[in-house]
Amino acid sequence: MTQSYRFDFGTGAPAEGYTKITPQSVYDSFTGYGFTRTDKVNAKDRVEPGALRRDFCIPVETAFLLDVEDGTYRVSVLLGDEITATETTIKAGAGRLMVHKQRTTPGSFSRLSFSVWVTDGQLKLSFSGLAPRINAMEIEPAPQACTLFLAGDSTVTDQPDDGYPYAGWGQMLPMFVKQDAAVANYALSGRSSKSFISEGVLDKIWSRIKPYDYLLIQFGHNDQKHDEERYTEPFTTYKQTLKLYIDGARERKAVPILVTSVQRRFFEEDGSLRDTHGDYLTAVRELASEENVPLIDLANSSKALYETLGPEATKNLFMWLAPGEFMNFPDGVEDNTHFQQLGGIKIAKLVYEELKAMRLQPLMLYLR
Template sequence: MEPRYRFDFGTGDPVEGYTKVGPDAAYDGAAAGYGFTRTERVNAKDRGEPGPLRRDFCIPLDTAFVVDVPDGTYRIAALIGDEIAPTETTIRVGQGRLVVHKQRTAPGHYARVVFAARVAGGSLKLTFGGLTPRINALEIDPSPDACTIFLAGDSTVTDQPDDGYPYAGWGQMLPMFVKPDAAVANYALSGRSSKSFIGEGALDRIWQAIKPNDYLLVQFGHNDQKPDAERRTEPFTTYKETLKLYIDGARERGAIPILVTSVQRRFFEADGTLSDTHGEYLVAMRELAAEENVPLVDLVARSKELFERLGPEKTKDLFMWLAPGEFANFPDGAQDNTHFQQQGGIEVARLVYEELKRLQLQPLTLFLR
């Protein structure tokens, strides 16, 4: 039987079948196999009521909780609440993948939030945030048969690191829109084209993990335009030929490929419309989707519509347009018309989610919130 994990956070006596985790439980990567990455600002309270798992909790400020587990897919349930105080908790999996966003509870109320996560590297990492975070209990169960949505793409898709906040890819935000019956495995990498992603072995890593009835979303184009030989493809020849390797490889393994056109960049013309910076690559991907009968998420069309509706100023709140001193990781600010800050990643992920719902693919539509 595959191992299951049960954690009861706080200072009271542990509930039967659960491992007690106090505020000083530091992860050392060897002995206990679980703990907080930082304990300096982790505190705990025991309210004395309303009973097991709910009476006590940890307040996980500026920390992550790590559990050593075998690689695979897991279904995770987190109990969050406080008998006398309102709470707001955000949880990210792995390298910043957003699964619980500003979950609020009123005094005396508790939320049981459930999500799935794909683990690689032998440890599950849950990073906590929010104004008043709480964690009362965690249940972690293997879910090897859960559907996995794999992502192959570039910096607009990838999981950006914590020290790059608020920098975010839309793939990093997609788990918010997926039910706990499916997990998102984001293999996208900054700076890669459809060609270099294969050349560096990233697609092979997907092939090693993907299984029948999983899904593979593929968004490339931003870097296929680059002049260097490692990345450059030509729209109607090598670009289409390379993308077909993703399609054929997924189908050979019983998985379902989905093509995604490159998300729109933020370059406005004087009349308030956006410039087309991807040109024939968009035409080529649409052609390939039709030729190979592959579902298509026309993200460039949806994002262009959204950005033009918002206009030049409001779109700055989605892209990496940061004022000096606004974010600690970018003390000098930033002006970036290609990459997103967290809110932009969320809004673009929402567009992908809406388009996936529109496609009505079975059973994928059942896994979307």
């Protein structure tokens, strides 16, 4: 994993040492790079500001693909326009939020860097925003970058593009992490602490995690479900199973961090939040104390957030969608467990704030 890439987007002559990407540069396996679709990609050349700033692509409803070996890559992007304001959002892979509504004023340019965890041999960067721009992009291997691995369920996982605005908080966490760290989200919908292991997902983490990486562990939603594949009992098999995650991380000189289950949206008549996880929360808190493991008490912080917002405003965080509001859910939906993108961002911010408050070293260095 040694090759670096430098792309100059637009229609002008390419900057020295850069490969030109035009609105017609559709992905093909021979070149190994290009846009997924080009029918709505346009370009402008302002001529004056210099080789990389003078021209750009306007990437609407498309993604840029690059075939690479699996691993961590640092991506640097140049965004802006000489004559008008811009707003660009960039997501990596299955919707991991890297750059959120980045704005530039006329004549100003932003250079932003972030690290991306790549699997399946392809880096994918999707673009959106009110006025998206991409002027230039550099991509280089970053094998030494710190990685935050996530083990969890549907409230954490990367939800697919065709499920927008459905989002897990782990999908939104990258926007709170600096360029020297990447988020590797292995969380999967429907998994408990037990089935995550039996299906071999934890083994995938063990094959990739390295010393001084971090493993955030949040289960409980599906451990409650009384089927043989998933059920664990809070003070026995649940704690015993979670200890396998702790011991495995420590054996590999990585740092485990326990996370209590994020709360569901169920309110009592007096406006207080109803706890639906019960002993599973107590068990995680006990285990963190017994094993001297850092604890993110997301149950507590999410409870405080929901009660501050109240029953009506919290609908904006969850998958409470009106019919016709979102293309992917034409009939609407009312879901008190899973988040839409705004909720994913809010919960990821709670995780970020608790990580900051821990003041763990060197983790502090990697948080924005």
